Amino acid sequence: MIGINSTYPTPLVLSCLQCKKDIKLITHQRAASFCCEACGAYSIYDKQKEIKSSYTFIKAKDIAFKLGSVFKIEGLEFVLINYLIKEETSYKTNWIEYTLFHPVEGYWTLSESDGHYNLMKPYKYYLQNFGNIRNIHVEDKGNFQLYNKYKFKIKHAAGEFFSDIRDKELPACADFVAPPYILSYEKTTDEIYWYLGEYTTPKTVKSWITDDLNFPITEGIAPNQPFSLNFDHTSFIRMTVASVVLLFIIQAILSGFITDAKEVSKQTYYHGDSLSQRTYVSEPFEITVNNSAADFDIASNLNNNWLETDFTLVNETTGDQYFFSGALEFYAGYTDGESWSEGSNQSTLTVSRLTKGKYHYNVHVTNDITKPFGYLGVSVIQNVPLTSNFIIVLLCLTVFPIYIYFRRKRFDRKQWQNSDYSPYDNE
Amino acid sequence: MAALTHICKHCKAETVFDISGNHYDACNSCQKPFIRHEAAPLAEEILENCETLSPIIIGTKGKIGADTYTVTGCITLFQNRTTVNLYSILYNHGLYGYILECDGDLSLIDHVNEHPGNKLKEARVGKEIDINQFGMAYCYCLDKTNYISIKGKGKMIFPKFDNSIFCSFYSKDKKVAFCFFSKEHTTLLLGKLYTLNELNLSSIRPIHDWYK
Numbered sequence: 001m002i003g004i005n006s007t008y009p010t011p012l013v014l015s016c017l018q019c020k021k022d023i024k025l026i027t028h029q030r031a032a033s034f035c036c037e038a039c040g041a042y043s044i045y046d047k048q049k050e051i052k053s054s055y056t057f058i059k060a061k062d063i064a065f066k067l068g069s070v071f072k073i074e075g076l077e078f079v080l081i082n083y084l085i086k087e088e089t090s091y092k093t094n095w096i097e098y099t100l101f102h103p104v105e106g107y108w109t110l111s112e113s114d115g116h117y118n119l120m121k122p123y124k125y126y127l128q129n130f131g132n133i134r135n136i137h138v139e140d141k142g143n144f145q146l147y148n149k150y151k152f153k154i155k156h157a158a159g160e161f162f163s164d165i166r167d168k169e170l171p172a173c174a175d176f177v178a179p180p181y182i183l184s185y186e187k188t189t190d191e192i193y194w195y196l197g198e199y200t201t202p203k204t205v206k207s208w209i210t211d212d213l214n215f216p217i218t219e220g221i222a223p224n225q226p227f228s229l230n231f232d233h234t235s236f237i238r239m240t241v242a243s244v245v246l247l248f249i250i251q252a253i254l255s256g257f258i259t260d261a262k263e264v265s266k267q268t269y270y271h272g273d274s275l276s277q278r279t280y281v282s283e284p285f286e287i288t289v290n291n292s293a294a295d296f297d298i299a300s301n302l303n304n305n306w307l308e309t310d311f312t313l314v315n316e317t318t319g320d321q322y323f324f325s326g327a328l329e330f331y332a333g334y335t336d337g338e339s340w341s342e343g344s345n346q347s348t349l350t351v352s353r354l355t356k357g358k359y360h361y362n363v364h365v366t367n368d369i370t371k372p373f374g375y376l377g378v379s380v381i382q383n384v385p386l387t388s389n390f391i392i393v394l395l396c397l398t399v400f401p402i403y404i405y406f407r408r409k410r411f412d413r414k415q416w417q418n419s420d421y422s423p424y425d426n427e
Numbered sequence: 428m429a430a431l432t433h434i435c436k437h438c439k440a441e442t443v444f445d446i447s448g449n450h451y452d453a454c455n456s457c458q459k460p461f462i463r464h465e466a467a468p469l470a471e472e473i474l475e476n477c478e479t480l481s482p483i484i485i486g487t488k489g490k491i492g493a494d495t496y497t498v499t500g501c502i503t504l505f506q507n508r509t510t511v512n513l514y515s516i517l518y519n520h521g522l523y524g525y526i527l528e529c530d531g532d533l534s535l536i537d538h539v540n541e542h543p544g545n546k547l548k549e550a551r552v553g554k555e556i557d558i559n560q561f562g563m564a565y566c567y568c569l570d571k572t573n574y575i576s577i578k579g580k581g582k583m584i585f586p587k588f589d590n591s592i593f594c595s596f597y598s599k600d601k602k603v604a605f606c607f608f609s610k611e612h613t614t615l616l617l618g619k620l621y622t623l624n625e626l627n628l629s630s631i632r633p634i635h636d637w638y639k
Contacts, residue, residue, distance in 0.1 A: 008637040009478040026638050029478050030510045079638045103480050103637050104623050106531020124597050126565045128555050163508045191508055191568040192553045
């Protein structure tokens with residue numbers, strides 16, 4: 001029977017009306033027009049076998065893919081049947097759209113802009129009001145934000161097309177983004193095409209084809225490019241907040257157990273000579289709790305003066321020694337009608353992992369030889385809650401999320417800088 | 428009463444009509460297609476040798492629920508913006524139905540209304556319209572049919588496709604509607620989107636290496 005075959009019709013080879021070079025039409029049953037890749041001559045292809053020359057496009061440069069290339073996407077063999085270089089009418093930015101055809105899936109589009117790729121599939125979206133809509137919801141994909149509204153002109157073209165691409169009416173277009181997805185429409189009086197696209201890395205695109213090709217260098221950030229650290233950021237923030245809360249709870253519980261903090265030594269040393277360095281030895285005292293921490297509260301009566309203390313805590317039972325140091329400084333004055341002060345006459349030094357036993361300490365004091373310090377008081381309080389571990393864990397838990405937060409914020413700002421609808425414009 | 432027949436203008440062979448009403452068929456002898464209109468039973472000039480790019484061919488079989496069907500023919504509508512294949516399918520229970528294929532979308536038509544009223548002429552791209560027996564529909568394409576080609580045989584749901592306006596709708600729940608307008612007639616097709624697998628097709632064109 002005429003027009004019925006169990007195999008696909010073979011491609012049709014025609015001669016370009018202008019340069020006479022062969023043009024291979026793979027979808028000639030559907031093609032309504034074609035453009036010669038060699039010379040840019042554009043022709044209307046009538047189904048009654050008439051070819052009418054119509055226009056000549058300027059030949060495009062640096063096209064990554066060859067017409068007729070086979071792309072194996074999701075296990076299906078698509079053929080590249082045309083490409084269009086479009087120019088946005090306001091900002092004159094360009095991008096390339098490669099049309100891929102498969103007999104079952106129809107037409108998919110691989111778009112490339114500044115080295116970033118999107119695989120766009122036809123989509124049936126139900127939007128009634130095109131007015132000032134800024135956010136739309138797509139089932140299974142989430143909320144999309146308006147990125148841009150624009151019109152475009154076709155600057156260069158090659159290949160076969162299912163309609164006359166030189167229609168007079170410029171389509172009104174819009175892009176909505178929810179990385180890694182993009183939802184776009186092109187609307188004229190006669191049709192509206194919706195496309196749902198997904199950001200695709202050049203590496204993935206390379207995996208679809210067998211040809212060894214040079215891809216354009218990737219520049220900037222694409223509107224729907226996902227943030228490089230590819231995980232669920234909302235879950236990450238929730239997990240961090242939950243961890244910090246849990247940490248506070250654990251700290252509160254542990255602090256609750258330590259109820260018998262007790263002063264075990266209190267001594268005062270006076271400055272009775274003119275030496276700039278001296279060492280005091282404390283009376284022995286008992287640490288009665290194993291594996292505990294102790295605070296050494298040091299105090300003085302400095303006035304525009306400083307002193308440094310180097311402690312050696314000695315376990316008289318085991319001979320273990322602990323070295324730690326601290327400084328006090330206090331300055332005050334009256335300048336330009338205002339009194340001021342800085343520093344403090346008190347400080348706390350904490351020693352951890354002390355074993356039970358009899359201790360004494362040697363404290364070596366250094367100070368300004370011209371300014372005696374009066375006295376140095378040292379109180380030892382055993383079995384104090386240790387906050388340093390808590391702070392270290394808290395820092396570990398929060399530093400990475402804070403780093404991610406600011407990096408993400410910077411990424412988002414950069415991503416939206418080419419949008420007329422950036423949420424960061426008012427910040 | 429003698430059976431109604433068609434005399435082929437190309438080979439003069441006689442073909443007996445075995446489908447009632449408006450339909451299309453091919454000459455038993457030379458296989459040239461013809462359209463039978465009850466009102467004016469003359470063969471129309473239609474394109475020949477126009478193939479489709481769809482895997483569905485005449486003789487393809489399918490199954491929906493308990494019903495099996497066979498594809499008997501196809502009208503291809505060449506439009507300004509796209510190409511539509513309207514397949515005629517004959518169910519095991521003897522009734523004809525349709526599968527409409529357009530740019531990879533497959534719709535099984537389950538209702539044909541030849542008198543849907545004039546309200547559909549108010550359809551505008553990107554706007555909603557309430558269609559009787561369908562509900563709220565979103566109009567996404569208005570296209571003009573320039574030529575048709577015919578393969579096999581089947582019911583003609585529209586007296587004349589050439590220069591008709593083809594209007595496409597979808598709903599929020601995967602239902603689809605297609606309307607053909609001409610000066611004299613309006614025909615509305617209602618159906619639902621299906622994937623190739625959901626149509627349970629067999630005897631289709633092998634898709635591997637389709638481009639070679």
